[in-house]
Amino acid sequence: MAKLPTPDELSKINYKPPEKRWVNTPAEFKDGFWCFGTRPKYLQAVDMPNPREWKPIEDDWKLPENWKEIFLEGFAERLKKYRSFRLFMDICVRCGACADKCHFFLGTGDPKNMPVLRAELLRSVYRNYFTTSGKLLGKLAGAREITFDVLRELWYYAFQCTECRRCSVFCPYGIDTAEITIICRELLNLLGLNTDWTMGPVANCYRTGNHLGLEPHTIKSIIESMVEDIETITGIKIEPTFNRKGAEILFITPSGDLFGDPGTYTCMGYMMLFHELGLNYTWSTLAAEGGNFGLFTSNEMAKKLAYKIYAEAKRLKVKWILGGECGHMWRVWNQYLETWHGPTDFLETPVSPITGTKFDYTSSLKAVHIAEFTADLIKHGKLNLNPSRNDYLKVTFHDSCNTARGMGIFEEPRHIIRNVCNHFYEMPENTIREQTFCCGSGSGLNAGENMELRMRGGFPRANAVKHVHKHYGINMLANICAIDRAALKPLMDYWVPGVEVCGVHELVGNALVMKGEKERTTTLRSEPLPEKEAKENV
Amino acid sequence: MGAKDLVRDASLRLIKGRGNSRERRMGLKDLIIAKKTAILKRWFDMILGTYPEETSNHLRKQADPFANPISHTISKGIEGIFSTVIEGTDIESAFPFLDNIIKLRAVQDSTPSGAIAFILLLKKAIREELKDKIHEGVIYHELLALESNIDEITLLCFDLYMKCREKVYELKANEVKNMTFRLLQRANHNL
Numbered sequence A: 001m002a003k004l005p006t007p008d009e010l011s012k013i014n015y016k017p018p019e020k021r022w023v024n025t026p027a028e029f030k031d032g033f034w035c036f037g038t039r040p041k042y043l044q045a046v047d048m049p050n051p052r053e054w055k056p057i058e059d060d061w062k063l064p065e066n067w068k069e070i071f072l073e074g075f076a077e078r079l080k081k082y083r084s085f086r087l088f089m090d091i092c093v094r095c096g097a098c099a100d101k102c103h104f105f106l107g108t109g110d111p112k113n114m115p116v117l118r119a120e121l122l123r124s125v126y127r128n129y130f131t132t133s134g135k136l137l138g139k140l141a142g143a144r145e146i147t148f149d150v151l152r153e154l155w156y157y158a159f160q161c162t163e164c165r166r167c168s169v170f171c172p173y174g175i176d177t178a179e180i181t182i183i184c185r186e187l188l189n190l191l192g193l194n195t196d197w198t199m200g201p202v203a204n205c206y207r208t209g210n211h212l213g214l215e216p217h218t219i220k221s222i223i224e225s226m227v228e229d230i231e232t233i234t235g236i237k238i239e240p241t242f243n244r245k246g247a248e249i250l251f252i253t254p255s256g257d258l259f260g261d262p263g264t265y266t267c268m269g270y271m272m273l274f275h276e277l278g279l280n281y282t283w284s285t286l287a288a289e290g291g292n293f294g295l296f297t298s299n300e301m302a303k304k305l306a307y308k309i310y311a312e313a314k315r316l317k318v319k320w321i322l323g324g325e326c327g328h329m330w331r332v333w334n335q336y337l338e339t340w341h342g343p344t345d346f347l348e349t350p351v352s353p354i355t356g357t358k359f360d361y362t363s364s365l366k367a368v369h370i371a372e373f374t375a376d377l378i379k380h381g382k383l384n385l386n387p388s389r390n391d392y393l394k395v396t397f398h399d400s401c402n403t404a405r406g407m408g409i410f411e412e413p414r415h416i417i418r419n420v421c422n423h424f425y426e427m428p429e430n431t432i433r434e435q436t437f438c439c440g441s442g443s444g445l446n447a448g449e450n451m452e453l454r455m456r457g458g459f460p461r462a463n464a465v466k467h468v469h470k471h472y473g474i475n476m477l478a479n480i481c482a483i484d485r486a487a488l489k490p491l492m493d494y495w496v497p498g499v500e501v502c503g504v505h506e507l508v509g510n511a512l513v514m515k516g517e518k519e520r521t522t523t524l525r526s527e528p529l530p531e532k533e534a535k536e537n538v
Numbered sequence B: 001m002g003a004k005d006l007v008r009d010a011s012l013r014l015i016k017g018r019g020n021s022r023e024r025r026m027g028l029k030d031l032i033i034a035k036k037t038a039i040l041k042r043w044f045d046m047i048l049g050t051y052p053e054e055t056s057n058h059l060r061k062q063a064d065p066f067a068n069p070i071s072h073t074i075s076k077g078i079e080g081i082f083s084t085v086i087e088g089t090d091i092e093s094a095f096p097f098l099d100n101i102i103k104l105r106a107v108q109d110s111t112p113s114g115a116i117a118f119i120l121l122l123k124k125a126i127r128e129e130l131k132d133k134i135h136e137g138v139i140y141h142e143l144l145a146l147e148s149n150i151d152e153i154t155l156l157c158f159d160l161y162m163k164c165r166e167k168v169y170e171l172k173a174n175e176v177k178n179m180t181f182r183l184l185q186r187a188n189h190n191l
């Protein structure tokens, strides 16, 4: 009888990764897992250092000759400036509680995506230059020099962290790896090593006030095109105002709501609501962007880009700011703005003109998240809602990292959804609220070229959606963040086809019964309302 | 050709294969089914062994499907493949699990062979688990027939893998278009 081939002879693929310690395994740049390097013109536009053409995949990054010096000086400066950063470098006891909490680790299986190891990439450099034990004992104390390979590795993994802070929820010491990534990216930016996808919006925003670099008249015409759509759907003509001095409220939303599908339907929802309330508000075509990719670049840049909104509020002499459904816009406002610019004493503590509710908690910032504003309206019974118009939807809610972990907005969007929809189901507990899984595309990682990475990073989120899709027939994933609306769409398309993505105010717009409206036959997406369609076909 | 058509095709091929050797293969099939848990475990461990050690330790420990979606997807996927190849259930019912595991591999591993190789590890798992019997030589022919079934599923998985890759490219291409949808619409309107 013929000799049986051994199993290994048939499948001669080497499955096992190299058995080396992580320090000795240089980062392998896999296609689809990294973003393109920034074009020099974007850096030049905002006076950032070391602009040049460079490609992350190439061996020569055309670094300035003294790059190590620049890097280490920047490091030292930040250790001095941010006490939290120094603390985070020092106090990790490597207990591992955070290790399996990162969606990138859970989706990629790459150990360097464990938050503890991600931080260790930078911490090892810290030890080498800034601690006595590291200086004396070197490798033995877990220290390593900054070399080109180390720099590449820092870059590769700094752009595989969405700064979502899920890991920090589980760390007994409160170490926030997101902050470590933020500083790491700052250091990389000293060497001109940002990504194109982040730097483009930064440069555009600096020039025109929005990510796409659009002039005021284009912003206006986009909003007017939505007004036309609203009129077709409801028979009601809405007349928004632009740059109107003396309006009570300045409304700011990320530009994704203006340009991107499905954000635009959310935006139509806002406008319908404001019209119905007779709200005295204005758009600004100069500050037509709530998003701030400066946050993903450097503290300085975030500060520069954020101020235009308050400068606009001052110029237009409004009383307070109402902010649309956005995540990182709120992180910037809530966590950093006061430190940068002090209390905004030229505005007033927001009071809802409809319910009289005073939003005391924002007495310094003077800005209210629209989810809180609308939840308050519903609580006071101020809206005429017909949730059955959303009966064709089975909805679940994705908590956005920034509004959830950064602000604690958990109940408001749920309260709204329960009042505008009849079918709402939660995803499993360990994937929502504080423990929510990131969309996998935040912090400027929502580019096209790194789609594989995004699909992997978003996998834990998609896995939970898949579960409710299977058990309850969920077909709509609602959220209150513009990056989510853009990023969850391809994520669902890949992992859970049949699940659409929407902002909460799209659902509000559908359910809102407006005075004098014609009978609705379509949704805000101009798709026939299923029940109406069924009746017509009888 | 859609994913569903691919499955139907493969399903037909598999049924044909099974018909020819059903009688003769009873012995082996029973043996394998009796050792299902052990084989699945062995197979699962081999797949986890393809991840770095720090990762596989975690993947082995955590049982919650939402805290450990990789392991969950892999174990459901390989159960699906097992029931199709060994127990003879139709591929359609195993398809969702198969689809998930391939989707995962298609964005985790950058080479097609690396993404698909995990299926071939089933051969290895069966051979190792039934080592003694195989050395006795009695089930050799049945084993070869069974292994062609595994090859068949491997081919199907390869087609599914290609679908996933096409999808990823499509998503890449659409990304900018989606983000500026209104603008494009407006531009067309103004033409």
Ligand code: SF4
Pocket (backbone or CB within 6 Å): A091, A092, A093, A094, A095, A096, A097, A098, A099, A115, A116, A170, A171, A172, A173, A174, A175
């Ligand atoms: S949980 Fe905190 S202390 Fe423990 S390893 Fe992670 S960062 Fe370090």
Ligand code: SF4
Pocket (backbone or CB within 6 Å): A101, A102, A103, A104, A113, A114, A115, A118, A160, A161, A162, A163, A164, A165, A166, A167, A168, A177, A178, A181
């Ligand atoms: S902040 Fe989020 S993406 Fe970054 S390491 Fe922590 S869990 Fe991962």
